[in-house]
Amino acid sequence: MGTVRDKTAIVGIGATEFSQNCGRSELRMALEAILDAVEDAGLKVEDIDGMINYTLDTADQIEIVRSLGIPNLSFFSKVPYGGGASCGTIAHAVAAVESGMANYVVCVRSIRDASGPVTYGDFEPTRVSGDTYMGMYHPYGLLTPVSWVAMFAQRYKHEYGIKDGDLGWISLVNRENANRNPKAIFHNRTLSMEEYMNSPINVEPLRRHDCCLSTDGAVAIIVTSAERAKHLKQRPAYISGVIQGMSTNGEVMTSYAREDITVLHETEAYGKKLFEMADMTPKDIDVAQFYDAFSPLVPMQLEALGFVGKGEGVPYCEGGTRIRLDGELPINTSGGLMSEGYLHGMNLISEGVRQIRGTSTSQVKDAEISLVTGGLGVPSSGLILKRR
Amino acid sequence: MVKHEEKVMTPRPMMNQDTVEYWEKLQETKQLHLQRCQHCKTYSHPPRPTCYKCRSFDMEWVPSSGKGVIHSYVVYHRSVHPGFKTPYEVILVELEEGVRLVSNMVDCEPDEVYIGMPVEVVVDQAFEDVAMPRFKRQNI
Numbered sequence: 379m380g381t382v383r384d385k386t387a388i389v390g391i392g393a394t395e396f397s398q399n400c401g402r403s404e405l406r407m408a409l410e411a412i413l414d415a416v417e418d419a420g421l422k423v424e425d426i427d428g429m430i431n432y433t434l435d436t437a438d439q440i441e442i443v444r445s446l447g448i449p450n451l452s453f454f455s456k457v458p459y460g461g462g463a464s465c466g467t468i469a470h471a472v473a474a475v476e477s478g479m480a481n482y483v484v485c486v487r488s489i490r491d492a493s494g495p496v497t498y499g500d501f502e503p504t505r506v507s508g509d510t511y512m513g514m515y516h517p518y519g520l521l522t523p524v525s526w527v528a529m530f531a532q533r534y535k536h537e538y539g540i541k542d543g544d545l546g547w548i549s550l551v552n553r554e555n556a557n558r559n560p561k562a563i564f565h566n567r568t569l570s571m572e573e574y575m576n577s578p579i580n581v582e583p584l585r586r587h588d589c590c591l592s593t594d595g596a597v598a599i600i601v602t603s604a605e606r607a608k609h610l611k612q613r614p615a616y617i618s619g620v621i622q623g624m625s626t627n628g629e630v631m632t633s634y635a636r637e638d639i640t641v642l643h644e645t646e647a648y649g650k651k652l653f654e655m656a657d658m659t660p661k662d663i664d665v666a667q668f669y670d671a672f673s674p675l676v677p678m679q680l681e682a683l684g685f686v687g688k689g690e691g692v693p694y695c696e697g698g699t700r701i702r703l704d705g706e707l708p709i710n711t712s713g714g715l716m717s718e719g720y721l722h723g724m725n726l727i728s729e730g731v732r733q734i735r736g737t738s739t740s741q742v743k744d745a746e747i748s749l750v751t752g753g754l755g756v757p758s759s760g761l762i763l764k765r766r
Numbered sequence: 767m768v769k770h771e772e773k774v775m776t777p778r779p780m781m782n783q784d785t786v787e788y789w790e791k792l793q794e795t796k797q798l799h800l801q802r803c804q805h806c807k808t809y810s811h812p813p814r815p816t817c818y819k820c821r822s823f824d825m826e827w828v829p830s831s832g833k834g835v836i837h838s839y840v841v842y843h844r845s846v847h848p849g850f851k852t853p854y855e856v857i858l859v860e861l862e863e864g865v866r867l868v869s870n871m872v873d874c875e876p877d878e879v880y881i882g883m884p885v886e887v888v889v890d891q892a893f894e895d896v897a898m899p900r901f902k903r904q905n906i
Binding site: 499500501503505507509510511512513514515516517518519520521522525528529530532533536578579580581582583626627632634635639 | 768774775784785812837849850854858865
């Protein structure tokens with residue numbers, strides 16, 4: 379078996395503005411983001427022959443192809459399990475390009491989570507709980523993603539003696555990064571530890587500022603071969619590793635049957651394979667964009683991916699020194715899902731690419747290796763990008 | 767302790783071919799039953815067609831002691847459903863058999879709940895045709 383290491387690259391990134399009321403359809407935003415990415419890459423719409431989005435996207439691929447007059451797609455697929463799909467879309471794109479099934483693949487996510495009819499943070503009372511396990515949880519009032527993660531977080535806090543406020547550093551560092559990023563929704567809003575501690579409890583043990591930001595917007599990303607990438611407009615972000623992960627006895631965000639619910643099993647499983655694929659270790663990572671739908675997921679990922687030992691994730695983030703821009707491992711440099719916007723993880727990939735290009739608003743000096751992770755507690759995915 | 771707004775319907779337990787027996791057994795016998803593999807005796811919850819340990823399809827239903835401890839819990843402070851009055855707790859109980867159930871308490875306030883709290887099952891006839899297992903403090 380060969381490896382996909384550095385044989386493909388991200389050559390175009392595009393996006394709409396991120397807002398809390400976009401005033402247009404998800405289809406329209408998807409089209410805007412794709413055109414932006416095509417322009418960024420220096421390609422023509424006619425070059426696009428592959429497309430991947432989330433199963434949750436309402437912007438249908440057939441409507442995108444029709445609206446943009448894309449002549450032929452030879453590869454299209456969709457990735458399930460919410461934010462776990464993010465780097466998974468790139469994995470599918472790499473598989474398509476490496477196998478020769480498509481040459482220029484666009485990955486896109488368009489979301490109206492702030493102004494749409496139902497946001498991910500809320501529960502529609504008329505909704506039918508169809509899943510095997512959700513059908514057993516909803517009737518008890520365990521209704522929303524924050525509560526599903528809070529159940530893991532409560533046990534995690536209990537096992538490692540984590541106190542109220544200890545998770546706040548993650549929110550604070552994200553916000554500092556967003557304050558330097560004019561495109562971030564919270565660009566103009568600072569956050570202090572005092573404000574964090576005074577923010578209302580959403581679902582105990584998580585506060586409002588432990589949660590991501592309902593957002594409208596779209597992000598598009600174009601993948602092609604390393605060979606073709608050389609002739610395009612941008613410095614390529616070479617894909618050193620990309621992988622999906624699904625583990626046994628899992629559920630979507632509620633894998634409570636597992637012996638240890640303080641471990642992100644999918645992340646642990648894909649992480650080993652991802653680093654092996656890229657021939658790297660966590661020490662090689664210069665900057666990381668961790669899927670931060672909720673703050674406890676950051677230390678849990680640091681542990682699952684081997685950056686620190688079990689139970690060491692929260693102490694690592696304490697004070698923010700190690701995870702700030704000038705720290706050992708700068709994280710979520712655009713502000714992440716908690717402060718830039720919740721584009722279901724796709725904006726983290728764009729930021730990973732900007733770090734490789736050297737164009738981030740919180741640029742890590744001489745960043746050569748950039749890690750991006752997909753949604754947590756669900757079948758997930760990860761990505762390592764390289765400058766060379 | 768979960769309190770409901772009386773006139774607002776809360777979600778009913780949903781069932782499919784793989785899980786319906788769990789609810790039927792509870793409704794018919796008023797006793798909690800769990801799914802167990804006939805071969806390797808591994809318990810499974812939520813129910814499924816096979817044993818994930820030995821891949822046997824021979825699953826049986828056995829009565830549970832109904833006793834366990836709280837493994838984790840959350841407390842809703844922000845309302846997302848008009849049928850549930852905040853604050854209310856949702857608990858994750860680890861039963862003596864080793865499986866875990868998501869549920870509520872029937873006899874204590876959210877701030878009295880703690881990890882490690884011994885609890886036992888109460889069969890709550892939440893809907894006319896469907897009972898739901900909830901929990902109370904264990905008398906020890």
